[in-house]
Amino acid sequence: MNVISYIFGNNLYLNITNRCMMACPYCIKYKWANDFHGNDLKLEREPSAQDVIKAIGDPTKYGEIIFCGYGDALTRLEEVKEISGWVKENGGKVRINTAGLANKYYGKNILPQLKGIVDVLSISLNGTNPEEHNRINRPMFKEESFDEIIAFAKLAKDYINSVVITAVELPQLDVSKVERIAKEIGVQFRSRPYLDEKEN
Numbered sequence: 001m002n003v004i005s006y007i008f009g010n011n012l013y014l015n016i017t018n019r020c021m022m023a024c025p026y027c028i029k030y031k032w033a034n035d036f037h038g039n040d041l042k043l044e045r046e047p048s049a050q051d052v053i054k055a056i057g058d059p060t061k062y063g064e065i066i067f068c069g070y071g072d073a074l075t076r077l078e079e080v081k082e083i084s085g086w087v088k089e090n091g092g093k094v095r096i097n098t099a100g101l102a103n104k105y106y107g108k109n110i111l112p113q114l115k116g117i118v119d120v121l122s123i124s125l126n127g128t129n130p131e132e133h134n135r136i137n138r139p140m141f142k143e144e145s146f147d148e149i150i151a152f153a154k155l156a157k158d159y160i161n162s163v164v165i166t167a168v169e170l171p172q173l174d175v176s177k178v179e180r181i182a183k184e185i186g187v188q189f190r191s192r193p194y195l196d197e198k199e200n
């Protein structure tokens with residue numbers, strides 16, 4: 001199966017890539033063999049922007065259209081821009097869930113390219129220092145990643161209306177410390193439950 005989009009709650013989630021800048025052991029890619037509430041999110045091939053637009057249909061039917069990750073959508077920046085631009089033109093609201101490493105990945109500031117076409121940038125920060133972040137998430141830029149994510153979140157405030165740092169309530173992570181970091185940076189914070197069992 002090639003599940004490009006799926007509904008969860010009031011929102012439509014887009015699954016446009018399985019590539020990611022991190023390899024978190026708790027990711028459902030590894031834990032649940034890509035299965036999210038009956039949706040097999042393993043892509044046999046990455047969909048084109050037009051395939052995704054067709055799969056969305058009417059964006060106003062949903063609270064948010066969310067690029068969500070069993071893969072980081074920002075590895076496909078051009079497609080994200082085309083899809084998000086179309087969603088905004090057609091009255092929808094766009095959120096991107098990301099590992100926060102896109103600027104390091106591309107070697108430049110890509111945030112200006114998202115201005116006006118992304119409403120919410122949700123940046124995952126599961127770690128409170130470089131060493132812990134590297135251990136928990138296995139990012140491709142190793143211990144450099146933590147500072148990169150903090151810099152990305154700070155910079156994002158200049159381009160995106162709503163910037164949120166999220167942390168998963170992992171047993172090995174002090175989520176309250178991540179909340180403090182978010183506050184210091186001046187962005188919102190949201191914790192997410194650790195989906196330890198498939199039934200959750």
Ligand code: SF4
Nearest residue numbers: 020024027069070071
């Ligand atoms: S950042 Fe998200 S998509 Fe990427 S490996 Fe971690 S949990 Fe999976």
